[in-house]
Amino acid sequence: MTDTITLAIARYRPEREAEPTFQEYEVPFRQDWAILDALNHVKDQLDGTLSFRWSCRMGVCGSCGMMVNGQPTLTCAAFLPSYLPGPIRVEALRFFPIVRDLVVDITDFMNKLKKVKPWIIREEEKPLSEGEYLQTPNELDRYKHHSMCINCLLCYAACPVIGLEPNFIGPAAIALAQRYNMDSRDQGAAERLSILSGDEGMWQCTFVGECTEVCPKGVDPAGAIQQYKLTGATHWLKSVLLPWASK
Amino acid sequence: MSSQPHYTAYHPKWYRRPVSVWWWLERWPYTKFVLRELTSLPVGYFALLTLWQVRALVEGEAAYNRFLTRLESPAFVMLNIICFAGVLFHAFTWFHLTPKAMVVRIFGKRLPDAFIIFLNYVGWIGLSAVIVLIWMRA
Numbered sequence: 041m042t043d044t045i046t047l048a049i050a051r052y053r054p055e056r057e058a059e060p061t062f063q064e065y066e067v068p069f070r071q072d073w074a075i076l077d078a079l080n081h082v083k084d085q086l087d088g089t090l091s092f093r094w095s096c097r098m099g100v101c102g103s104c105g106m107m108v109n110g111q112p113t114l115t116c117a118a119f120l121p122s123y124l125p126g127p128i129r130v131e132a133l134r135f136f137p138i139v140r141d142l143v144v145d146i147t148d149f150m151n152k153l154k155k156v157k158p159w160i161i162r163e164e165e166k167p168l169s170e171g172e173y174l175q176t177p178n179e180l181d182r183y184k185h186h187s188m189c190i191n192c193l194l195c196y197a198a199c200p201v202i203g204l205e206p207n208f209i210g211p212a213a214i215a216l217a218q219r220y221n222m223d224s225r226d227q228g229a230a231e232r233l234s235i236l237s238g239d240e241g242m243w244q245c246t247f248v249g250e251c252t253e254v255c256p257k258g259v260d261p262a263g264a265i266q267q268y269k270l271t272g273a274t275h276w277l278k279s280v281l282l283p284w285a286s287k
Numbered sequence: 288m289s290s291q292p293h294y295t296a297y298h299p300k301w302y303r304r305p306v307s308v309w310w311w312l313e314r315w316p317y318t319k320f321v322l323r324e325l326t327s328l329p330v331g332y333f334a335l336l337t338l339w340q341v342r343a344l345v346e347g348e349a350a351y352n353r354f355l356t357r358l359e360s361p362a363f364v365m366l367n368i369i370c371f372a373g374v375l376f377h378a379f380t381w382f383h384l385t386p387k388a389m390v391v392r393i394f395g396k397r398l399p400d401a402f403i404i405f406l407n408y409v410g411w412i413g414l415s416a417v418i419v420l421i422w423m424r425a
Contacts, residue, residue, distance in 0.1 A: 054300040110314065137301035145301055178395035200317060203306040247384065248320045266388035 045069040045120055046127035047078055049090065052138050060138065063087075064127065075115040075128060076104050079142075092142035099256055102192030106142050107131040112194035112254045133197040135206075149193060152209045155235055156217035161228025173225040186219035186264055188257040195251035195261050201244055208244040209236065211251035211261030218264040221271075229271075237272045245269075323380045329373035332366075382407040 044066045052060040065086050067078045076094055083090050095101040097116045104115045109129050120128075136144035166173075195211035196202050202210055217236055221229045236242050245265045252262040278285060307313075311321040343354035357363060385407055386400035 052302050054302070059302055134304065135306075137303050139301060181395070181397075200306075200310055203310065246320070246324070247387075248317065249384065249387070250316050252387070253316065260387070263387040263390075266384075267390060270388060 042069045042125065045078070045123070045125070047075075047082065048127045048129045049079075049082070049142070050129075050131040051090070051141050052132070053089075054140065060131070062129070069120055071119075071121055073120045075106075075108060075113070075118050075120065075123075075130065078120060078128075079115065079130070090142075091140045100190060102190035105133055105192040105194045105197070107134055107197065112197035114192055114194065114256045117256055133193055135197055135199070135203045136193070144193075146193060148206070149191075149196065149210070149213070152213045153191075153216065156209065156213050156232055157228055157235075158213070158216040158220055160220060160223065160226045161231060162225075163227050175224055179224040182224075183219045183222035185258055185260060186215050186222070189216055189219075189259045190257055192256065194254045194256065195259075198250040198254040200248055200250075201246060205244055207240045209240050209242075211245075211265065212259070214242055214245075214268060215259050215261035215264040218268050221268070233272060233275060236268065237276075242268050242272060319380070323377060326373040326377035329370035330377055332370050333374060378411070382411075 047065045047067055048062045049065060050060040051057070051063045065082045067081050067086075070077075073081075074097075076097060079090070079092055080094070083092075092104070092106070094104040094116065096103070099114055099117045102114075106113060106115050107130070108115065108118055109123070110131075112133060115130070130142065132138045132142045133144050136146065136148075139145050189212055191212060193212065195215075199208075199211055201208050214236060217232045220226045221232060242265050245262075247262065247266060249262045252260045255261065311317045340354060343351045358367070382404055386403040389403060391398045391403065
């Protein structure tokens with residue numbers, strides 16, 4: 041039985057390096073350790089200068105996404121036994137600017153997210169006295185999986201279009217737009233369509249499909265984008281054939 | 288360690304990893320995606336070949352026989368075998384992607400992905416069977 045396992049961690053210290061370099065750390069091998077536990081062991085016991093983000097340790101906060109052996113991975117949900125015999129290569133999320141070691145800058149994503157208006161839009165709010173907006177289980181079922189997104193950004197690190205066309209709004213933001221479009225309480229689909237059918241929107245997606253494969257929450261961004269393309273195309277066709285009806 | 292620190296609190300120096308032109312060879316799913324896109328060329332080739340065949344048919348028996356003789360040349364046979372493999376790859380990969388774009392709901396419940404993929408295969412086998420039947424009767 042192995043006693044230890046090696047982590048090869050990409051270090052980037054901008055005050056001394058022009059580009060990331062790998063540094064190896066030997067950590068105890070424990071069956072119940074996730075990669076995040078191993079990283080915390082490095083930080084606590086071996087090298088306090090290592091920087092990385094984490095918070096909840098249970099796949100909810102979405103902070104600890106990193107590239108593990110080249111695959112975008114939530115490090116709190118990836119356990120050491122799956123990576124025997126090692127070494128395990130840990131890098132910062134791909135396609136994001138690296139601030140330090142495993143920490144990436146997500147400002148660009150936050151701006152993109154805001155653009156798609158991921159909240160319930162009503163033409164007119166009904167007064168409180170009329171009660172809640174009711175929804176049936178079937179109506180909830182239509183968008184529930186898209187609403188599970190934790191913004192861990194693994195889908196952005198898996199999407200080659202993000203690397204090649206940095207303006208692309210990207211999988212999570214479009215999936216979240218679709219989440220609100222499919223919500224029976226929402227009336228903002230037309231507003232979102234005008235943003236998402238533009239140059240930076242859904243038509244940039246070439247359907248590589250890897251966003252859905254790496255998603256730890258089953259959000260299926262690839263599905264959301266393709267279904268949205270269908271909506272966009274139908275809307276365009278209607279506006280050509282029945283210009284008076286699409287007003 | 289470089290002698291000149293080029294990072295201060297007010298001028299952070301982010302590292303942006305360049306994307307290689309060979310990005311599509313880095314992982315099999317990317318390669319599969321590029322192959323899927325490239326195999327649209329064989330699909331286009333067969334469409335052109337069919338147009339050429341129709342033209343030969345319109346021009347009469349002699350022209351059609353010339354067309355058939357040309358197709359029998361080893362170069363064309365090789366090209367057709369390669370393109371047919373490409374078309375099969377194209378069709379099967381798209382069959383498996385259909386449920387992502389097409390959500391079918393019956394009585395509010397979403398049909399399972401495997402069922403939509405299965406319908407694609409049924410359609411393909413059904414149409415092929417009809418063509419084989421017509422061909423055998425002729």
